[in-house]
Amino acid sequence: MLFEPSSKTVWQRYLYVRRWTNSTTRSREFSTVVEPADMVAAEVERVVVASEHSGSASTATHQGMQLQAQRSDLEHVLRTSPIVGDERIDVLHVDDDQSILDLCTTFLEKEHDLISVHTESGVEDAVEHLETTDVDCIVSDYDMPGCNGIEFLEQVRETSPELPFILFTGEGSEDIASEAISKGVTDYLQKRKGTEQYELLANRIDHAVAQRRSEQRAHRIERWLVELAEETNNILWIFTADMANVVFMNSAFEELYGIPVDRFHEDPLCFLEATHPEDRPRVEQAIERLQDGHTAEIEHRVNEHEDYQRWVSVRGQPIRNDDGEVVRIVGSVMEITERKERERQLQQFRRAVESSGHAIYLTDRDGVI
DSSP: OOSOOSSSOHHHHOOOSSOSSOOEEOTTTOOEEOOOHHHHHHHHHHHHHHHHTSSOGGGHHHHHHHHHHHHHHHHHHHHSSOSSSSOOEEEEEEOSOHHHHHHHHHHHHHHOTTEEEEEESSHHHHHHHHHHOOOSEEEEOSOOSSSOHHHHHHHHHHHOTTSOEEEEESOOOHHHHHHHHHTTOSEEEEOOSSTHHHHHHHHHHHHHHHHHHHHHHHHHHHHHHHHHHHTSSSEEEEEETTSSSEEEEOTHHHHHHSSOGGGGGTOTTGGGGGBOTTTHHHHHHHHHHHHTTOOEEEEEEEOGGGTTOEEEEEEEEEEEOTTSOEEEEEEEEEEOHHHHHHHHHHHHHHHHHHTSOSOOOOOOTTSOO
16 A cells, blocks of 8 residues: 555555556566556656646636646656666675675676675674665575575565565575575575676676666655646546556546446446436547547536536547557546536527627727727
């Protein structure tokens, strides 16, 4: 849970059919694939920008100021905490062989200017070090007196489940590798002769730390973007390319449409139920346009509980990958009930004027028509 809502649970207020950061671990290769946070942020920015182009002229100034502030916040998010940069990498290396510690430290710090290695010859001392010092990665031998590397891993995972932990060992059995995987090891590397192993270890450390920092940044951006989306009265949404699943929907939907967001779990197109029956065919056509990869804009009535007296302006657009394939559909919904009411009153006034049978004209203060 990213944060505690005031009254409802996260699943009641926000809909996440899939998480922003979708990680997949390959058991033998120990590699993780994470969707770049910048791509996620860029998509939500597209939604925010899209909402700027909907609605009436009378609300443009307010909406423009609000959206400009949102984009400024978003740009700040993207400028902070780079995923890969010139940050130092603090490594704790644990091995009962002092010669290996010395040799490994020399090569790691030589191979990678940003790596700083602290060494401990036993697990007990390593645990004490972790209690007082933050590290970015742990490199541990397996066969050590008193406590082996996997037992050390178990202790680390009790307090730091996501901290990169690389088992760097001369024991190369499949049983050890399998047990290490089951206990949550980040990577497994067998000691070999020659200095090439230290270059490989440096690469594994760099990858593991960059991966963790990427995930941490993605979670921060996720939290900030959700908070940003909740600051607007507009509905911001992201669907999968076939509109079979909702990726994101902010809580403004529930009040405007009169349908709880958790209904999307059962039916991603449940908003059709809240659409005026006379308007549904046009909305369905707009959905088909989006599914076919075209932009769609439509105004229609919603909220059965309020006798469909609420008007909305909906704008959606497809998001394509580098190959031109539609990967998601994003959009926004802005309430235009007040604008529609003014248009209705103006139309009534025009009809009254046209049917009055009298010449009616307006002048300024100087009498000029």
